[in-house]
Amino acid sequence: MNKTNPEILPLRCHDCGQPALVIANGYETFYRVTSDCKPWPPGGCLARCSACGLVQNPVTKQWGEEASQIYANYTIYHQSGGAEQNVFDPQSGAGKPRSDKLIQSLRSECALPTSGRLLDIGCGNGGFLSAWSRLIPGWSLCGSEVSEKYKARVESIPGVEQLYTCDIDQIPGPFDLISLVHVLEHIPSPSDFLRRVRSKLKPGGLLFVEVPDCEQSVFMLLVADHCSHFSPPLLGGLVSAAGFEVLHATNTWVAKEVSVAARLVASPGSTAPLRLPEPDSLKVFGGWERLAAIVAKIEPLKQQANFGLFGTAIAATWLDAQTQSAARFFVEEDRNRVGRKHLGRPIFAPEDVPAQATVFVALPQPLAGQVAERLARVQRGLNVVLP
Ligand SMILES: [Zn+2]
Secondary structure: OOOOOHHHOOOOOOOOOOOOEEEOOOHHHOOEEOOOOOEEOOOOOOEEEOOOOOEEOOOOHHHHHHHHHHHHOOOOOHHHOOOOOEEEOOOOOOEEEHHHHHHHHHHHHHOOOOOOEEEEEOOOOOHHHHHHHHHOOOOEEEEEOOOOOOHHHHHOOOOEEEEEOOOHHHOOOOEEEEEEEOOHHHOOOHHHHHHHHHOOEEEEEEEEEEEEEOOOOHHHHHEOOOOEEEOHHHHHHHHHHOOEEEEEEEOOOOOOEEEEEEEEOOOOOOOOOOOOOHHHHHHHHHOHHHHHHHHHHHHHHHHOOOEEEEOOOHHHHHHHHHOOOOOOEEEOOOOOOOOOEEOOEEEEOHHHOOOOOEEEEOOOOOHHHHHHHHHHHHOOOOEEEOO
């Protein structure tokens, strides 16, 4: 055996650096998904650091190579032709862009000034910046990304100063607000990263972080290019330890997601090692065992002639890979996606699903139950199965 092979050295936590990772045995047999909703082969690793409590995909050479490969082929919101993901009102099913909902929540909960300077780190094609420009004009906006792919598009948004592709330390600050929307879960050593973000804020400046809620949605544990997995108390704990006063740590702004709004405090915080709340850390890590139960439930359905999956995002993409592409169709309430194809098969609106079909709702509870009620209202003959 080659003792210098880095893959056989004890794995270290990518945040606290301790060789204290507890591995989820059996996780490596599951298919995975990329964060832009494409199937990804099995062979991953899920772990929990028993020193700091971070639930993670260990940042190994393999993880880094897979993440690079995923980003090289990245397509934002390809299921809707580039339009931002909608979020839905549980009763009416009416949708609005996710950024609109986030900005409205921030504005009503955090007393935002009418003008200021915002940096959106990992701004993608500018969805959050353009919603901000429309809803709170008067702010000066900057974006940061790893590539210049969407430079022209981002810089054409009213109020945008510039898109930066340099290291965050080189971006000219300071800022009144820095946002990280679906970014922190991709970044190794998130505590270090938050300390670097901190140095770009004005005194009393705000930090806004949005990540998936892996306690509510266990499917998010299968995203191959994520390296940290959070719930509201876990993200709140990490942000607080990095020298912020946490104003909100909630999963009520957008379903299945954690939103943390925090204010920079004068002292840089304690230098004690990170310790996330243990019950919350164990709860998020334990979620992977529920994935096996979901696979057992969907297995007998795939033989049925008219079998489909509700959803075209992470959960549906994973379940389709896990059942060897058994779904004949996908179902969506998002009108930007209806009529297109996902993984080569049609995306139907609820009213267009074939009669007598079986539809597995690829969403966590209680959202899955709400969807089932809405489906039953438009299509009586459907056999709707919940996870
Ligand atoms: Zn750790």
